[in-house]
Amino acid sequence: xxxxxxxxxxxxxxxxxxxxxxLRSRATLPERIANAGAAELPSASRGTSIPELAGLAGPAxxxxxxxxxxxxxxxxxxxxxxxxxxxxxxxxxxILGDLRYSAEGRQRNVAIPGLRPRYVLAKLGRVPVVGxxxxxxxxxxxxxxxxxxxxxxxxxxxxxxxxxxxALAIAEQRFAEAEQRDADLRRDLAGAVEELSERITRxxxxxxxxRVYIESVNASVAELRQLALTMNHWTIEVRKSIAxxxxxxxxxxxxxxxxxxxxxxxxxARDGGxxxxxxxxxxxxxxxxxxxxxxxxxxxxxxxxxxLDARGFVASAIETNAALHRDARARKLDVTLGDPAxxxxxxxxxxxxxxxxxxxxxxxxxxxEARRILKRGGVLVVVETHAQREGIADVxxxxxxxxxxxxDAPGGGALFAARS
Amino acid sequence: MKIGVLVPVLSDKDAVGTDALxxxxxxxxxxxxxxxxxxxxxxxxxxTAKPASLAEFCTSPGDLAIYHFSFGWPHALPLLESxxxxxxxxxxxxxxxxxxxGYSTEYVGACESGRAEIAPLAKLxxxxxxxxxxxxxxxxxxxxxxxxxxxxxxxFNRIDRLVHAEAxxxxxxxxxxxxxxxxxxxxxxxxxxxxxxxxxFAIYRRTIDAxxxxxxxxxxxxxxxxxxGAIRARIExxxxxxxxxxxxxxxxxxxxxAYLVADALVCLSEHEGFCVPLAEAMAxxxxxxxxxxxxxxxxxxxxxxxxxxxxxxxxxxSVAKLxxxxxxxxxxxxxxxARVAREFSTAALERNLAALMERFA
Numbered sequence: 001x002x003x004x005x006x007x008x009x010x011x012x013x014x015x016x017x018x019x020x021x022x023l024r025s026r027a028t029l030p031e032r033i034a035n036a037g038a039a040e041l042p043s044a045s046r047g048t049s050i051p052e053l054a055g056l057a058g059p060a061x062x063x064x065x066x067x068x069x070x071x072x073x074x075x076x077x078x079x080x081x082x083x084x085x086x087x088x089x090x091x092x093x094x095i096l097g098d099l100r101y102s103a104e105g106r107q108r109n110v111a112i113p114g115l116r117p118r119y120v121l122a123k124l125g126r127v128p129v130v131g132x133x134x135x136x137x138x139x140x141x142x143x144x145x146x147x148x149x150x151x152x153x154x155x156x157x158x159x160x161x162x163x164x165x166x167a168l169a170i171a172e173q174r175f176a177e178a179e180q181r182d183a184d185l186r187r188d189l190a191g192a193v194e195e196l197s198e199r200i201t202r203x204x205x206x207x208x209x210x211r212v213y214i215e216s217v218n219a220s221v222a223e224l225r226q227l228a229l230t231m232n233h234w235t236i237e238v239r240k241s242i243a244x245x246x247x248x249x250x251x252x253x254x255x256x257x258x259x260x261x262x263x264x265x266x267x268x269a270r271d272g273g274x275x276x277x278x279x280x281x282x283x284x285x286x287x288x289x290x291x292x293x294x295x296x297x298x299x300x301x302x303x304x305x306x307x308l309d310a311r312g313f314v315a316s317a318i319e320t321n322a323a324l325h326r327d328a329r330a331r332k333l334d335v336t337l338g339d340p341a342x343x344x345x346x347x348x349x350x351x352x353x354x355x356x357x358x359x360x361x362x363x364x365x366x367x368x369e370a371r372r373i374l375k376r377g378g379v380l381v382v383v384e385t386h387a388q389r390e391g392i393a394d395v396x397x398x399x400x401x402x403x404x405x406x407x408d409a410p411g412g413g414a415l416f417a418a419r420s
Numbered sequence: 421m422k423i424g425v426l427v428p429v430l431s432d433k434d435a436v437g438t439d440a441l442x443x444x445x446x447x448x449x450x451x452x453x454x455x456x457x458x459x460x461x462x463x464x465x466x467x468t469a470k471p472a473s474l475a476e477f478c479t480s481p482g483d484l485a486i487y488h489f490s491f492g493w494p495h496a497l498p499l500l501e502s503x504x505x506x507x508x509x510x511x512x513x514x515x516x517x518x519x520x521x522g523y524s525t526e527y528v529g530a531c532e533s534g535r536a537e538i539a540p541l542a543k544l545x546x547x548x549x550x551x552x553x554x555x556x557x558x559x560x561x562x563x564x565x566x567x568x569x570x571x572x573x574x575x576f577n578r579i580d581r582l583v584h585a586e587a588x589x590x591x592x593x594x595x596x597x598x599x600x601x602x603x604x605x606x607x608x609x610x611x612x613x614x615x616x617x618x619x620x621f622a623i624y625r626r627t628i629d630a631x632x633x634x635x636x637x638x639x640x641x642x643x644x645x646x647x648x649g650a651i652r653a654r655i656e657x658x659x660x661x662x663x664x665x666x667x668x669x670x671x672x673x674x675x676x677x678a679y680l681v682a683d684a685l686v687c688l689s690e691h692e693g694f695c696v697p698l699a700e701a702m703a704x705x706x707x708x709x710x711x712x713x714x715x716x717x718x719x720x721x722x723x724x725x726x727x728x729x730x731x732x733x734x735x736x737x738s739v740a741k742l743x744x745x746x747x748x749x750x751x752x753x754x755x756x757x758a759r760v761a762r763e764f765s766t767a768a769l770e771r772n773l774a775a776l777m778e779r780f781a
Contacts, residue, residue, distance in 0.1 A: 006722065012741065012748055013725065019737035027626040029619055029658065029732075036653030038645035041608065041666045051590055055673070148593065166705055166753045173754070 050114055054092045059083065061092065069099045069110050094122045254322060261323030268303060277409045278307045281381065284407050284416060286311055288379050289353050296347075296373075298340050298366075299358035300383050302328045309333070313354075318343050341366075347373045359384030359392060367399035374419040382415045389415065421780065422483040423447050424474045424505075425456045428493040432463035435575060435696050436490045436512050439552070441465060442576030443486070443510075446770045450777060459495075471499060478505040484780055486510055486550075489541065492534035500544055506780060507546040512575070513556045513693025513714070514538075519611040523647040539563050548779065552694040553715035573772055574719075577696055578672070579703045580766050585672035587680055595665075595681040599631035600624070600743055603682035603706070605675075605697035606689065608640040608666075610647050613688035613711075613730075615654055620688065620732035622658040628740045632663065637678050639668040679704040684739045687716065688730065695719050699764045702756030707749050709738040721763075723755035 056064050062082045066074040074082070082095055097119030099105050100112060124134040268274055281304075285295070291312035297305050298318055305328065308315035316334040319325040328335035336343060340361070355370050359382050370380050380401055382392050392415055393404055401417035425444045431437040444454045455477055458468040469477070478485050483505035487496055490512035500507055514534040520527035542549075542563035549565050551557035552575045561570060595601055602621055606612045614636070621634045640648050655664055667674065679685070685701035685708045692714040699719060701708050708724035710716050711731075720726050725738045742749055762768060 009722070009748075009751065012745070016725070016734065016737045016741050019740065020731060020733040023623060023627045023733045023737055027623050029622055032615065032650070033653045033657060036646075036650045039649035039652045040645070041640050041648045041652055049590070051588075052671075151593075162705065166750065166757065169750065170754050170757060 050093070050096070050112060050118070053096055053112070058086070062086070062095070065096055065099055069096070069105050069108065069112070071108055071110075091122045091125075093118045097122065257321045257323040261321050261327065264301070264321075264324065265327070268301060271411055273409060273411045274303070277412065277414075278304050280407060280409060281383075281414045282307045282311045282313075284414070285313070285354060285379060285381065288416070288418070289313070293353035294351075295354040295356060296352050297356045299361050300356045300381075302331060302333055302335070304356065304383075305333050305335070306331065341369075344369050344373065349373065350375045350378075352378060354379040354381060356381040356383065362392060362395070364395045364399065367395045367401075371400040371419055376419055378419045380417045380419065382417075384413060384415060389413075421452045422478060422480070422505075423452045423454045424478045424483070424485045425454060425488070426471055426474055426485060426496070426499070427456065427458045427488045428471070428491070428496070429460045429462070430456065430458035430465045430468060431461070432465050435577070435694075436488055437462075437465065438578055439510070439512070439575040440488045442766070442769075443773065446576065446766075446773050447777070449770065450774055452777075459493075471495065474499060475502055475504075478503055481505060484508065487546075488512065489537070490514065490534075491530060492532075492537050494533075494537075497537065497540050497544065500541075500546070507544070508548045508550050509541055509544070509546045509560075511549060511551045511556050511560065511693075513552065513559070513691075515609075515611045515691050519609075519691060520644075523610050523650075524643050526643055535559075548776070550776070553718050555715035555718060556693050571776055573776060574699075574764050574769060575694055575696065576766065576769050577699060577764065579696075579700055579760065579764060582672050582676055582700055583703050585676050587677040588671070588673040589677075591667075591674050591677040592681060595633065595635060595678075597631075599633055600629040600739065601682045602632065602634040602739060603678055603685045603701075604634065604636040604687070605638060605678070605685060605700070606687075607638045608636075608648055608651070609644060611689060611691040612638070613690050613713075614651050616688040616711075616730060616732060616735075617686060618651065618654050618658065618660065618664070620686065620735035621664070622660060623732050624736040624739060625660065625663060628736065629743075634660075634664045635667065635678055635682065636664065637667045637670055637675060640666070675700075676704060679706045682706050684709050684742050686710070686735060686739065688735065689713060689716065690730075692716050692719070698724065699760060703760045703764070705753040705757065707742045707752045708756070709735055709742070711735070721755070721759050723752055723759045725752070 053065055053068055054061070059079075062074055062079055065082075066072060066078070082098075085095060086092075093115070096112065097115060100110065100115055101119065121134060121138050125131045125138070127134070285308075289295075293313055295308050295313045295315045296317065297308070297315060299320070300317075302317075302324065305315050305317050316336070317328065318340045319328060319335045319337055320340065322337060325335055325337040344366075349372050352373050353375055355374055355378070357366065357370070357380070362382055367380075374380065380396065382396070384392060389406070396404060396415070396417050400420055402420050403417070405416045407414050407416065423444075425440055425447075427437065427440045429437075430440060432441065440456065444456055448454045456466070456468045457471045457474045457477075458465070459471055461468055474485060477483075481504055484507070485500065485503055485505055486508045487500060488510045489496070491514060515531050516535065517528045517531035520531060538559050542560050542565045547569065549557065549560045549570045551560070551570065551572050554572050557570045557572060561567060602617075602624070604612075604614065604617050608614060617634070617636075621632070625632050655661055667678065670678070679701055685697060685706050687695065687698060687708065687710040689695065689710075690713045694715050698708055698710065698716065702723055708720060708726075710720055710724055710726050712726050712728050713730075717726050725742070727734050727738070742752075
């Protein structure tokens, strides 16, 4: 029910209220009578009528007729007889009359308005010849009744037609509502389709943008890959260049080592006093150390190492010049090629009896490392020229060695100091 | 499921009997095994058993007993208490005794004893209290029944048969004329408000249509002779003897004819547990004018002119308006037909009963 029709009903009720107020002034009723007493209502009962009895058919008609007229159920024989009469085409009026005017019916005397004349006519209709005439007369006389019946039927049909019309109006309204709903649904559907199309278009656009982006990313990746390959080539070239430089540097260093070694060996060969000096220094060392003492040499030379070996010391050396290293190895001497600082760092504390060092490589840090690796009482030998002596003394004693003793000779000397 | 339907007095003519028998048929259609138990039967009600054998029929806790409660019957409570099965109290309402004060001490006693059984039945703890209207359920809710155990199912009725019955031609003939025709339907009892109806009709005759007639379809009860006497005295006092026609024991065709010739069903009842005539009028397209009381407003819904005030002038003006306003008649007719189809037709009631029975599946 829509609100519009409810509003309409409310307006109608307001009109009715106003009408009622108007009626109030036009009619007043007297007070009701108190304690009126008992009484029956007027016309409370209508009795039995022919239409009521004849409205039924077959067994129901017979059963009802017996109950209404004789006040009892039909006995089996009576029921069969009346059903046979109906089956033989007997008029219901005849059957009603037979019951009503039977001895039992007369005794009960149930009032059935209009039955007697119709019953007599029905019976007359059974008389040959006269019966046919009577039936014609009855038919003619029945015309007004039939017309009234027809009018009543028309009235009933009119009422039923009103019902049908109402039902049709409802059906039309429902159809209109259904059409409206259909239109609403179609509109909603169209809207939904439109929205869906819009979303599909947006999705397609987004997909296209994503595809373009992916392509650009792929292009960037390809470019990066190309760049990486280029860099790889470049790196290889750089590595080749570095390797070439390193090879050149190695060649140069080897060459320099060769020259330097040649110069050193030549100088030693020219230095006629060197073997004597070396013998004196070994003798001095032997004065401090027992045979078999361990001696490490840093740059004094292979001839010095050989002299130590010859005197019974366990001598080894660290050499920075590859040519000299090869020369020493050829002479079966224990010489390691490498950086003296790095190799000394790996020697454990207080593990050597003596350490010989060329004064050109000696400095304060090395003096400190010498003290670490020499045993207590171990000997530090610094081979020098006279010009270097004072600088050496400034470093050795503060590093933890005892007083320097010098063993001088022409062409150079050696300083000896014991680890305190 | 086995279902026992318990009705103390079962008649094929009254509303309670119709509800019980039609509901039993509907339950059988749902596949249940149904047996009707009645102490007394009137008319063609089919095969029944005595209430004492109900406990032998409903033996399992899964079975169901439906007690149609419409008047005091002291055997009901102990019988229901003795059952092992689940129970439904189908409540048709009991007229408050005060309506019969001054008319019948017998009725006063019967109504008082009936209403006195509401409280113990509420304490029975039945699985469902099934009122014919929300108004009916208020009695059990007031007596402390949990709202979850209360439901509404309008009464099964004869509306479908009435709609398809052939209207009685002689009655149509008798009352079909240009004069206004009011219709009142219901037994002649004080709670039905017939004195108010006569007053409203008198006002209408004096102010709107001097030829108007009132047709009352309802059986008079000899035990209420004081009430019928009061009505008769009022009719004579107002000079309406020739204008008011009482019909009793009508068949379906005559009842349908009465609805069809009427301009309006006028219902001024002061207490109704449902009011079947309202639904019948709606089903036959007869406009309804009523004053709200009991379940009347619930049953009529928006398909009738229902007034809160009991004002005879308002009632008279309502019928006058219905006579002159075809669109108002059409609106009410359409609403009424739709309401019957939706709420009170056999199909609708069977559907709602099936939904209720799911509680007991």
